[in-house]
Amino acid sequence: MASTSEILTAERILAATEEVLRRHGPAKATVVDVARALGVSHGSVYRHFRTKAALREAVTKRWLDRTSQKLAVIAAASERDPEARLRDWLAALFEAKRHKAGDDPELFATYTVLTDENGGVVGEHIAELTAQLTGIITQGAGSGTFSVPDPAAAARAVFQATGRFHDPCYAREWTRPGVGEEFTAVVDLLVRGLR
Template identity: 80%
Template sequence: MAPTSETLTAERILEATEEVLRRHGPAKATVVDVARALGVSHGSVYRHFRTKAALREAVTKRWLDRTSEALAGIAADSGRAPEARLRDWLAALFEAKRRKAGDDPELFATYMVLTGESGTAVGEHIADLTGQLTAIVAAGVADGSFAAPDPAAAARAVFQATGRFHDPGYFREWELPGADDDFTAVTDLLLQGLRRI
Protein backbone atom coordinates (compact mmCIF):
# COMPACT_ATOMS: atom_id res chain seq x y z
CA MET A 1 0.00 0.00 0.00
CA ALA A 2 1.30 3.48 -0.82
CA PRO A 3 2.30 5.56 2.18
CA THR A 4 0.00 8.32 3.32
CA SER A 5 1.05 11.83 4.24
CA GLU A 6 0.54 10.86 7.91
CA THR A 7 3.34 8.27 7.68
CA LEU A 8 5.55 10.42 5.51
CA THR A 9 8.59 11.74 7.35
CA ALA A 10 11.33 14.16 6.35
CA GLU A 11 13.85 11.30 6.61
CA ARG A 12 11.88 9.11 4.18
CA ILE A 13 11.64 12.03 1.76
CA LEU A 14 15.39 12.59 1.97
CA GLU A 15 16.09 8.90 1.35
CA ALA A 16 13.82 8.93 -1.69
CA THR A 17 15.36 12.19 -2.92
CA GLU A 18 18.82 10.68 -2.75
CA GLU A 19 17.66 7.72 -4.84
CA VAL A 20 15.93 9.97 -7.37
CA LEU A 21 19.06 12.11 -7.64
CA ARG A 22 21.15 8.99 -8.20
CA ARG A 23 18.82 7.84 -10.98
CA HIS A 24 18.09 11.13 -12.74
CA GLY A 25 20.91 13.47 -11.75
CA PRO A 26 20.43 16.95 -10.31
CA ALA A 27 19.42 18.57 -13.61
CA LYS A 28 16.45 16.25 -14.23
CA ALA A 29 15.32 15.22 -10.74
CA THR A 30 12.09 16.91 -9.69
CA VAL A 31 9.91 17.01 -6.61
CA VAL A 32 7.28 15.17 -8.64
CA ASP A 33 9.80 12.34 -9.17
CA VAL A 34 10.42 12.19 -5.42
CA ALA A 35 6.68 12.14 -4.70
CA ARG A 36 6.14 9.42 -7.30
CA ALA A 37 8.90 7.30 -5.71
CA LEU A 38 7.14 7.64 -2.36
CA GLY A 39 3.64 7.05 -3.75
CA VAL A 40 2.37 10.43 -2.54
CA SER A 41 1.41 13.74 -4.10
CA HIS A 42 4.07 16.39 -4.60
CA GLY A 43 2.05 18.54 -2.18
CA SER A 44 2.86 16.02 0.55
CA VAL A 45 6.56 16.53 -0.09
CA TYR A 46 6.11 20.31 -0.05
CA ARG A 47 4.48 20.07 3.41
CA HIS A 48 7.90 18.94 4.70
CA PHE A 49 10.12 21.00 2.40
CA ARG A 50 8.61 24.26 1.21
CA THR A 51 10.67 24.49 -1.99
CA LYS A 52 12.76 22.34 -4.27
CA ALA A 53 15.79 24.34 -3.14
CA ALA A 54 15.00 23.58 0.53
CA LEU A 55 14.76 19.87 -0.30
CA ARG A 56 18.06 19.91 -2.16
CA GLU A 57 19.72 21.83 0.70
CA ALA A 58 18.41 19.29 3.23
CA VAL A 59 19.66 16.30 1.23
CA THR A 60 23.06 17.98 0.85
CA LYS A 61 23.21 18.64 4.61
CA ARG A 62 22.28 15.03 5.32
CA TRP A 63 25.08 13.81 3.04
CA LEU A 64 27.67 16.10 4.65
CA ASP A 65 26.46 15.30 8.18
CA ARG A 66 27.31 11.63 7.68
CA THR A 67 30.99 12.58 7.47
CA SER A 68 30.80 14.99 10.41
CA GLU A 69 29.10 12.41 12.63
CA ALA A 70 31.68 9.72 11.80
CA LEU A 71 34.52 12.09 12.73
CA ALA A 72 32.89 13.44 15.90
CA GLY A 73 33.61 10.22 17.79
CA ILE A 74 37.32 10.47 17.04
CA ALA A 75 37.43 14.13 18.05
CA ALA A 76 35.63 13.46 21.32
CA ASP A 77 37.68 10.42 22.37
CA SER A 78 39.44 12.00 25.35
CA GLY A 79 40.91 8.63 26.32
CA ARG A 80 43.40 8.89 23.44
CA ALA A 81 46.33 11.26 23.01
CA PRO A 82 45.49 14.38 20.97
CA GLU A 83 48.24 13.66 18.45
CA ALA A 84 46.82 10.19 17.74
CA ARG A 85 43.31 11.63 17.55
CA LEU A 86 44.41 14.32 15.09
CA ARG A 87 46.22 11.82 12.88
CA ASP A 88 43.25 9.42 12.93
CA TRP A 89 40.73 12.23 12.38
CA LEU A 90 42.56 13.48 9.28
CA ALA A 91 42.93 9.91 7.95
CA ALA A 92 39.22 9.22 8.54
CA LEU A 93 38.25 12.43 6.74
CA PHE A 94 40.43 11.54 3.76
CA GLU A 95 39.04 8.00 3.65
CA ALA A 96 35.41 9.15 3.99
CA LYS A 97 35.75 11.60 1.12
CA ARG A 98 37.62 9.07 -1.01
CA ARG A 99 34.97 6.44 -0.34
CA LYS A 100 32.17 8.82 -1.31
CA ALA A 101 33.90 9.60 -4.61
CA GLY A 102 34.85 6.01 -5.43
CA ASP A 103 31.93 3.92 -4.18
CA ASP A 104 29.13 5.80 -5.92
CA PRO A 105 30.57 8.11 -8.59
CA GLU A 106 27.14 9.09 -9.98
CA LEU A 107 25.89 10.20 -6.59
CA PHE A 108 29.20 11.93 -5.85
CA ALA A 109 28.90 13.90 -9.12
CA THR A 110 25.37 14.85 -8.11
CA TYR A 111 26.52 16.09 -4.73
CA MET A 112 29.31 18.10 -6.36
CA VAL A 113 26.54 20.02 -8.15
CA LEU A 114 24.38 20.30 -5.03
CA THR A 115 27.19 21.53 -2.79
CA GLY A 116 27.98 24.15 -5.40
CA GLU A 117 24.46 25.53 -5.14
CA SER A 118 24.15 25.00 -1.40
CA GLY A 119 22.98 27.87 0.75
CA THR A 120 24.41 27.22 4.21
CA ALA A 121 25.06 23.47 4.36
CA VAL A 122 28.66 23.56 3.14
CA GLY A 123 29.64 26.45 5.41
CA GLU A 124 28.03 24.72 8.40
CA HIS A 125 29.84 21.49 7.51
CA ILE A 126 33.22 23.24 7.36
CA ALA A 127 32.49 25.05 10.63
CA ASP A 128 31.62 21.72 12.28
CA LEU A 129 34.78 20.06 10.99
CA THR A 130 37.05 22.93 12.05
CA GLY A 131 35.27 22.94 15.42
CA GLN A 132 36.15 19.28 15.87
CA LEU A 133 39.75 20.03 14.91
CA THR A 134 39.83 22.95 17.35
CA ALA A 135 38.74 20.63 20.17
CA ILE A 136 41.57 18.20 19.34
CA VAL A 137 44.19 20.95 19.14
CA ALA A 138 42.91 22.54 22.37
CA ALA A 139 43.20 19.15 24.11
CA GLY A 140 46.79 18.93 22.88
CA VAL A 141 47.53 22.41 24.22
CA ALA A 142 45.94 21.48 27.55
CA ASP A 143 48.08 18.36 27.96
CA GLY A 144 51.24 20.06 26.70
CA SER A 145 51.68 17.99 23.53
CA PHE A 146 50.87 20.96 21.26
CA ALA A 147 52.14 24.50 21.62
CA ALA A 148 49.56 26.35 19.53
CA PRO A 149 48.84 29.80 21.00
CA ASP A 150 45.43 29.93 19.26
CA PRO A 151 43.87 26.45 18.85
CA ALA A 152 41.12 27.72 16.54
CA ALA A 153 43.60 29.38 14.19
CA ALA A 154 45.80 26.28 14.23
CA ALA A 155 42.79 24.09 13.46
CA ARG A 156 41.82 26.27 10.48
CA ALA A 157 45.42 26.09 9.24
CA VAL A 158 45.45 22.29 9.54
CA PHE A 159 42.15 22.09 7.67
CA GLN A 160 43.39 24.34 4.87
CA ALA A 161 46.78 22.60 4.64
CA THR A 162 45.10 19.21 4.18
CA GLY A 163 42.52 20.46 1.65
CA ARG A 164 43.99 18.35 -1.14
CA PHE A 165 42.89 15.27 0.81
CA HIS A 166 39.29 16.27 1.55
CA ASP A 167 38.21 19.06 -0.80
CA PRO A 168 36.03 17.35 -3.44
CA GLY A 169 37.67 19.45 -6.13
CA TYR A 170 40.74 17.21 -5.78
CA PHE A 171 38.89 13.88 -5.98
CA ARG A 172 40.69 12.79 -9.15
CA GLU A 173 44.02 12.92 -7.29
CA TRP A 174 42.89 10.74 -4.38
CA GLU A 175 43.58 7.42 -6.13
CA LEU A 176 46.83 8.43 -7.83
CA PRO A 177 49.98 6.52 -6.91
CA GLY A 178 51.66 8.26 -4.01
CA ALA A 179 48.50 9.92 -2.64
CA ASP A 180 48.73 8.01 0.63
CA ASP A 181 52.43 8.81 0.98
CA ASP A 182 51.72 12.49 0.31
CA PHE A 183 48.97 12.45 2.93
CA THR A 184 51.29 10.89 5.52
CA ALA A 185 54.05 13.41 4.74
CA VAL A 186 51.69 16.38 5.12
CA THR A 187 50.22 14.98 8.35
CA ASP A 188 53.69 14.36 9.81
CA LEU A 189 54.78 17.88 8.93
CA LEU A 190 51.66 19.43 10.49
CA LEU A 191 52.05 17.45 13.70
CA GLN A 192 55.70 18.46 13.92
CA GLY A 193 54.67 22.08 13.47
CA LEU A 194 52.02 21.87 16.16
CA ARG A 195 54.57 20.50 18.59
CA ARG A 196 57.01 23.36 17.81
CA ILE A 197 54.73 26.38 17.51
Protein backbone atom coordinates in the same frame (compact mmCIF):
# COMPACT_ATOMS: atom_id res chain seq x y z
CA MET B 1 -0.21 7.03 -0.98
CA ALA B 2 1.98 6.15 2.00
CA SER B 3 0.46 3.42 4.14
CA THR B 4 -0.07 3.95 7.84
CA SER B 5 2.78 1.51 8.50
CA GLU B 6 5.07 3.80 6.50
CA ILE B 7 4.39 7.31 7.69
CA LEU B 8 5.88 9.94 5.46
CA THR B 9 8.79 11.50 7.32
CA ALA B 10 11.45 13.96 6.34
CA GLU B 11 14.02 11.15 6.56
CA ARG B 12 12.05 8.96 4.11
CA ILE B 13 11.75 11.90 1.74
CA LEU B 14 15.49 12.58 1.93
CA ALA B 15 16.33 8.91 1.29
CA ALA B 16 14.01 8.86 -1.74
CA THR B 17 15.46 12.16 -2.96
CA GLU B 18 18.94 10.68 -2.85
CA GLU B 19 17.79 7.74 -5.00
CA VAL B 20 16.05 10.04 -7.46
CA LEU B 21 19.18 12.19 -7.70
CA ARG B 22 21.27 9.08 -8.31
CA ARG B 23 18.95 8.01 -11.16
CA HIS B 24 18.22 11.35 -12.81
CA GLY B 25 21.00 13.70 -11.73
CA PRO B 26 20.50 17.15 -10.24
CA ALA B 27 19.41 18.81 -13.48
CA LYS B 28 16.49 16.46 -14.14
CA ALA B 29 15.39 15.33 -10.67
CA THR B 30 12.09 16.88 -9.62
CA VAL B 31 9.90 16.91 -6.54
CA VAL B 32 7.30 15.02 -8.58
CA ASP B 33 9.90 12.26 -9.15
CA VAL B 34 10.53 12.08 -5.39
CA ALA B 35 6.81 11.95 -4.64
CA ARG B 36 6.32 9.23 -7.27
CA ALA B 37 9.12 7.16 -5.72
CA LEU B 38 7.38 7.43 -2.36
CA GLY B 39 3.89 6.79 -3.71
CA VAL B 40 2.58 10.14 -2.44
CA SER B 41 1.47 13.41 -3.97
CA HIS B 42 4.06 16.11 -4.51
CA GLY B 43 2.02 18.24 -2.09
CA SER B 44 2.89 15.73 0.65
CA VAL B 45 6.57 16.30 -0.03
CA TYR B 46 6.06 20.08 0.04
CA ARG B 47 4.46 19.81 3.49
CA HIS B 48 7.88 18.70 4.77
CA PHE B 49 10.05 20.83 2.48
CA ARG B 50 8.42 24.07 1.33
CA THR B 51 10.47 24.38 -1.86
CA LYS B 52 12.60 22.27 -4.17
CA ALA B 53 15.59 24.34 -3.04
CA ALA B 54 14.85 23.51 0.60
CA LEU B 55 14.68 19.81 -0.26
CA ARG B 56 17.98 19.96 -2.13
CA GLU B 57 19.58 21.86 0.75
CA ALA B 58 18.35 19.28 3.27
CA VAL B 59 19.59 16.32 1.23
CA THR B 60 22.98 18.03 0.84
CA LYS B 61 23.18 18.63 4.59
CA ARG B 62 22.26 14.99 5.26
CA TRP B 63 25.05 13.83 2.95
CA LEU B 64 27.64 16.10 4.59
CA ASP B 65 26.44 15.21 8.09
CA ARG B 66 27.30 11.56 7.53
CA THR B 67 30.96 12.53 7.45
CA SER B 68 30.69 15.01 10.35
CA GLN B 69 29.03 12.42 12.58
CA LYS B 70 31.73 9.80 11.96
CA LEU B 71 34.44 12.34 12.70
CA ALA B 72 32.66 13.60 15.83
CA VAL B 73 33.15 10.18 17.44
CA ILE B 74 36.91 10.45 16.96
CA ALA B 75 36.99 14.08 18.11
CA ALA B 76 35.02 13.26 21.26
CA ALA B 77 37.32 10.42 22.39
CA SER B 78 39.08 12.72 24.86
CA GLU B 79 40.66 9.83 26.76
CA ARG B 80 42.89 9.16 23.74
CA ASP B 81 46.18 10.90 22.99
CA PRO B 82 45.48 14.15 21.06
CA GLU B 83 48.13 13.44 18.43
CA ALA B 84 46.70 9.99 17.70
CA ARG B 85 43.18 11.46 17.58
CA LEU B 86 44.30 14.20 15.20
CA ARG B 87 45.96 11.67 12.90
CA ASP B 88 42.92 9.38 13.05
CA TRP B 89 40.53 12.27 12.44
CA LEU B 90 42.42 13.48 9.36
CA ALA B 91 42.73 9.92 8.01
CA ALA B 92 39.00 9.30 8.57
CA LEU B 93 38.13 12.53 6.75
CA PHE B 94 40.30 11.57 3.79
CA GLU B 95 38.92 8.03 3.72
CA ALA B 96 35.31 9.21 3.96
CA LYS B 97 35.76 11.59 1.06
CA ARG B 98 37.57 8.96 -1.02
CA HIS B 99 34.79 6.45 -0.41
CA LYS B 100 32.11 8.96 -1.35
CA ALA B 101 33.92 9.73 -4.60
CA GLY B 102 34.90 6.17 -5.46
CA ASP B 103 31.96 4.08 -4.27
CA ASP B 104 29.25 6.05 -6.04
CA PRO B 105 30.80 8.46 -8.57
CA GLU B 106 27.43 9.46 -10.07
CA LEU B 107 26.03 10.47 -6.69
CA PHE B 108 29.31 12.18 -5.78
CA ALA B 109 29.08 14.25 -8.99
CA THR B 110 25.48 15.08 -8.12
CA TYR B 111 26.45 16.24 -4.66
CA THR B 112 29.27 18.31 -6.08
CA VAL B 113 26.63 20.26 -8.01
CA LEU B 114 24.37 20.48 -4.95
CA THR B 115 27.15 21.70 -2.65
CA ASP B 116 27.90 24.45 -5.17
CA GLU B 117 24.22 25.48 -4.92
CA ASN B 118 24.17 25.32 -1.13
CA GLY B 119 27.18 27.31 0.01
CA GLY B 120 25.60 28.01 3.40
CA VAL B 121 25.29 24.30 4.17
CA VAL B 122 28.89 23.74 3.07
CA GLY B 123 30.05 26.65 5.24
CA GLU B 124 28.27 25.13 8.25
CA HIS B 125 29.87 21.76 7.49
CA ILE B 126 33.35 23.29 7.34
CA ALA B 127 32.70 25.22 10.55
CA GLU B 128 31.64 21.99 12.27
CA LEU B 129 34.73 20.15 11.07
CA THR B 130 37.10 22.93 12.13
CA ALA B 131 35.36 23.06 15.52
CA GLN B 132 36.09 19.35 15.94
CA LEU B 133 39.72 19.95 15.01
CA THR B 134 39.86 22.89 17.41
CA GLY B 135 38.69 20.64 20.23
CA ILE B 136 41.41 18.08 19.52
CA ILE B 137 44.14 20.71 19.23
CA THR B 138 42.91 22.57 22.33
CA GLN B 139 43.17 19.38 24.37
CA GLY B 140 46.61 18.75 22.89
CA ALA B 141 47.72 22.26 23.86
CA GLY B 142 46.35 21.77 27.37
CA SER B 143 48.21 18.49 27.83
CA GLY B 144 51.47 19.82 26.38
CA THR B 145 51.30 17.53 23.34
CA PHE B 146 50.97 20.58 21.09
CA SER B 147 52.50 23.99 21.53
CA VAL B 148 50.13 26.42 19.83
CA PRO B 149 49.05 29.83 21.13
CA ASP B 150 45.73 29.81 19.25
CA PRO B 151 44.17 26.33 18.78
CA ALA B 152 41.34 27.69 16.60
CA ALA B 153 43.80 29.31 14.18
CA ALA B 154 45.89 26.13 14.18
CA ALA B 155 42.78 24.05 13.42
CA ARG B 156 41.88 26.27 10.47
CA ALA B 157 45.46 26.01 9.19
CA VAL B 158 45.46 22.20 9.49
CA PHE B 159 42.13 22.01 7.68
CA GLN B 160 43.37 24.24 4.86
CA ALA B 161 46.74 22.50 4.62
CA THR B 162 45.03 19.12 4.14
CA GLY B 163 42.47 20.43 1.64
CA ARG B 164 43.96 18.38 -1.18
CA PHE B 165 42.82 15.27 0.68
CA HIS B 166 39.23 16.28 1.38
CA ASP B 167 38.16 19.09 -0.94
CA PRO B 168 36.02 17.53 -3.71
CA CYS B 169 37.79 19.55 -6.40
CA TYR B 170 40.78 17.21 -5.86
CA ALA B 171 38.74 13.97 -6.08
CA ARG B 172 40.47 12.83 -9.27
CA GLU B 173 43.79 12.75 -7.43
CA TRP B 174 42.56 10.56 -4.56
CA THR B 175 43.06 7.28 -6.43
CA ARG B 176 46.45 8.18 -7.87
CA PRO B 177 49.34 5.90 -6.86
CA GLY B 178 51.28 7.33 -3.94
CA VAL B 179 48.52 9.62 -2.64
CA GLY B 180 48.42 7.75 0.67
CA GLU B 181 52.12 8.36 1.22
CA GLU B 182 51.68 12.02 0.30
CA PHE B 183 48.84 12.31 2.82
CA THR B 184 51.00 10.76 5.55
CA ALA B 185 53.88 13.11 4.76
CA VAL B 186 51.62 16.17 5.03
CA VAL B 187 50.11 14.98 8.31
CA ASP B 188 53.57 14.21 9.73
CA LEU B 189 54.73 17.72 8.82
CA LEU B 190 51.66 19.33 10.40
CA VAL B 191 52.00 17.31 13.62
CA ARG B 192 55.66 18.31 13.91
CA GLY B 193 54.61 21.93 13.46
CA LEU B 194 51.95 21.65 16.15
CA ARG B 195 54.47 20.17 18.59
